[in-house]
Structures are given as structure tokens and as C-alpha cells.
Amino acid sequence: MAISSDVIRGYNDTIILYVLLNSDSYGYEISKEIRRLTDDKYVIKETTLYSAFTRMERNGYIESFEAEPEAEGTEKRRTYYRITDAGRSYYREKCEEWLLTKDVMAHFILEDPVKQ
Amino acid sequence: MAISSDVIRGYNDTIILYVLLNSDSYGYEISKEIRRLTDDKYVIKETTLYSAFTRMERNGYIESFEAEPEAEGTEKRRTYYRITDAGRSYYREKCEEWLLTKDVMAHFILEDPVKQ
DNA sequence: CTTTTTTACCACGTCTGTCGTACTACGTCT
DNA sequence: AGACGTAGTACGACAGACGTGGTAAAAAAG
Numbered sequence: 357m358a359i360s361s362d363v364i365r366g367y368n369d370t371i372i373l374y375v376l377l378n379s380d381s382y383g384y385e386i387s388k389e390i391r392r393l394t395d396d397k398y399v400i401k402e403t404t405l406y407s408a409f410t411r412m413e414r415n416g417y418i419e420s421f422e423a424e425p426e427a428e429g430t431e432k433r434r435t436y437y438r439i440t441d442a443g444r445s446y447y448r449e450k451c452e453e454w455l456l457t458k459d460v461m462a463h464f465i466l467e468d469p470v471k472q
Numbered sequence: 473m474a475i476s477s478d479v480i481r482g483y484n485d486t487i488i489l490y491v492l493l494n495s496d497s498y499g500y501e502i503s504k505e506i507r508r509l510t511d512d513k514y515v516i517k518e519t520t521l522y523s524a525f526t527r528m529e530r531n532g533y534i535e536s537f538e539a540e541p542e543a544e545g546t547e548k549r550r551t552y553y554r555i556t557d558a559g560r561s562y563y564r565e566k567c568e569e570w571l572l573t574k575d576v577m578a579h580f581i582l583e584d585p586v587k588q
Numbered sequence: 589c590t591t592t593t594t595t596a597c598c599a600c601g602t603c604t605g606t607c608g609t610a611c612t613a614c615g616t617c618t
Numbered sequence: 619a620g621a622c623g624t625a626g627t628a629c630g631a632c633a634g635a636c637g638t639g640g641t642a643a644a645a646a647a648g
Contacts, residue, residue: 364577365478365481365482365605365606365634366478366479366605367478367479367577367580370580370581374579374581374582375580382626384623384624384625384626393579393580394576397576398576401607401608402607402625402626403606403607403609403628404605404606404607406627407605407606407607408605411604432613432615432624432626433625433626434625434626451582451583453479454479454577454581455581455583456513457479457480458574459513460480460510460513463490463510464483464490464509465486465490465570465571466490466567467567467571478604478605478634478635480635481605481633481634481635482633498597499596499597500595501596517635517636517637518596519598519599519635519638520634520636523634523635523636524634524635527633527634548595548644549596549597549643550596550597551596551597589648590647590648591646591647592645592646592647592648593645593647594643594645594646595642595643596641596642596643597640597641597642598640599638599639599640600637600638600639600640601636601637601638602635602636602637602638603634603636604633604634604635605632605633606631606632606633607632608629608631608632609629610629611626611628612626613626614623614624614625615622615623615624616621616623616624617620617621617623618619618620618621
């Protein structure tokens with residue numbers, strides 16, 4: 357079963373920020389990291405990812421910078437992102453919100469609904 | 473802290489269907505039941521509720537019927553809803569999806585983010 | 589007995605995050 | 619030469635949530 361987009365909606369930012377907590381990164385790498393962490397259970401769409409970057413940079417949660425080309429030859433263009441203090445703070449809030457949400461949802465979910 | 477709308481987005485239907493699993497009900501009562509179950513931690517907006525009814529009836533997850541006026545005098549107009557088999561089946565799917573979502577999100581949430 | 593609150597519902601329009609489609613462009617592998 | 623992986627962007631559509639504002643009757647408060 358695939359996860360519907362509306363489930364995670366509003367939490368893609370949180371997911372991306374989590375990845376950036378560990379190290380600065382860029383779109384493609386973040387996307388792969390999310391897949392790796394979830395064993396391909398969640399695959400973020402490209403457009404979702406890049407529109408999240410735009411939004412979060414506008415909100416001051418992340419900053420972009422162009423990668424220094426590594427030594428030899430033509431590095432491909434890459435826009436790196438780093439998390440800001442505001443981003444870390446936002447991430448923390450979203451974590452708390454998620455825990456609250458889990459509690460709320462627990463009232464409405466039957467763990468083994470087949471038995472009902 | 474209030475739960476942002478985007479968290480629950482896509483799960484309002486599930487929440488409503490859960491309430492209808494126990495007994496047929498109507499808008500106002502369902503709204504109160506959700507508040508009661510969550511200790512006022514989640515309060516569904518009226519417009520969200522009624523647009524969910526429209527959507528779910530269109531999709532065949534619920535059926536509406538007018539309440540039989542109870543014995544004496546003027547009962548207020550009330551549109552009751554009952555869950556259908558398709559609704560029960562949809563609810564079960566959403567429960568499974570939620571459990572999967574919880575697992576996925578667990579990778580990106582620090583339980584005590586302050587310590588990070 | 590008048591006012592306020594609670595009950596009960598609905599129409600309309602807006603906002604926002606997600607996503608489908610399509611495109612550019614370079615490097616590597618077959 | 620063609621396919622595939624890497625890396626990113628533009629544009630438009632969709633759908634769920636919600637703000638605003640409205641109707642109307644019953645019950646509670648003053």
C-alpha cells in the first residue's frame with residue numbers, strides 16, 4: 357500500500373528538515389535519503405520536494421548555497437540547503453505537534469480493524 | 473498547541489467514520505463526540521464536517537436519512553448518517569494506512585527534540 | 589418576556605500543499 | 619546511439635480545509 361499524499365501533507369517540510377539536521381544536502385540526495393530511511397516506503401515526489409524548498413526558504417527555515425565544485429572537472433550544478441535556527445525551532449514544534457496528533461488519532465484507529 | 477489542519481487532512485473522513493461505526497448520528501452530535509473523545513484536543517470545523525458528509529455520500533461511504541420525529545412535537549430538522557459496507561471497508565484501509573504512516577514518520581521525529 | 593446561547597445546517601469563495609506533465613542538460617553504461 | 623541516472627525547474631490543476639456569513643428553532647439566562 358502506498359501512503360496517500362494527504363497523510364504526510366504538512367509534514368514533508370518536517371521530513372526534509374530532519375535530513376538537514378544531520379548535514380547540509382541538496383534535492384536529489386535528500387530524496388534518496390528519505391527513501392533509504394524508510395526502505396522505499398515513502399518516496400517524495402520531485403515537485404513536492406522542490407516546492408518545499410522554495411516555501412521553506414521564503415519562511416526562513418532553510419538557506420540555499422551553490423556547491424563549490426569539487427577539484428577536478430565539471431561538477432554538475434547543485435543547490436545545497438542548510439537548516440537555520442528558525443528551521444530547527446520549527447522542526448521541534450512540528451515534532452511536538454506530531455506526537456499530539458498521534459495521541460488524537462489513536463482514539464479513532466482500531467489497530468486490528470478486521471476484527472471489528 | 474492546536475493541531476494544524478494539514479496534519480489530519482485526509483483523516484477527517486476516517487474520524488467521522490469511526491464515530492459512525494458505533495451508531496448512526498448527525499453533524500452536531502458527531503462534532504461533539506469527536507471533542508469528547510479527544511478531550512477537546514481536536515475540534516472539527518463545521519464546514520470541514522459538512523463538506524466531508526457531501527464527499528463521503530458521493531463516494532458511497534455513508535448514507536443520509538431524515539430523522540423520524542420522536543413522538544411529541546416539533547423535532548428539529550436533522551440529517552442522520554449511517555456508514556455503508558463500502559465505508560467500513562474504506563475505514564479499515566485508512567486504519568492500515570495510518571499505521572504505516574506512523575511507522576514512516578517515526579524515522580523523522582525526535583521524541584525529545586529539545587535534547588538534540 | 590426579552591435576550592443570549594445552544595442546537596443544526598448550508599452556500600460560496602479562497603487558500604495551500606501536492607502532484608501530473610513536460611522540459612533542460614550533463615554523465616555513464618551498454 | 620540510446621537508455622538510464624543525476625539534478626533541477628515551470629506551469630497548471632486538484633482537492634481538502636476553512637473563513638465568512640446566513641437561516642432557523644429550542645433552551646437557558648437575565
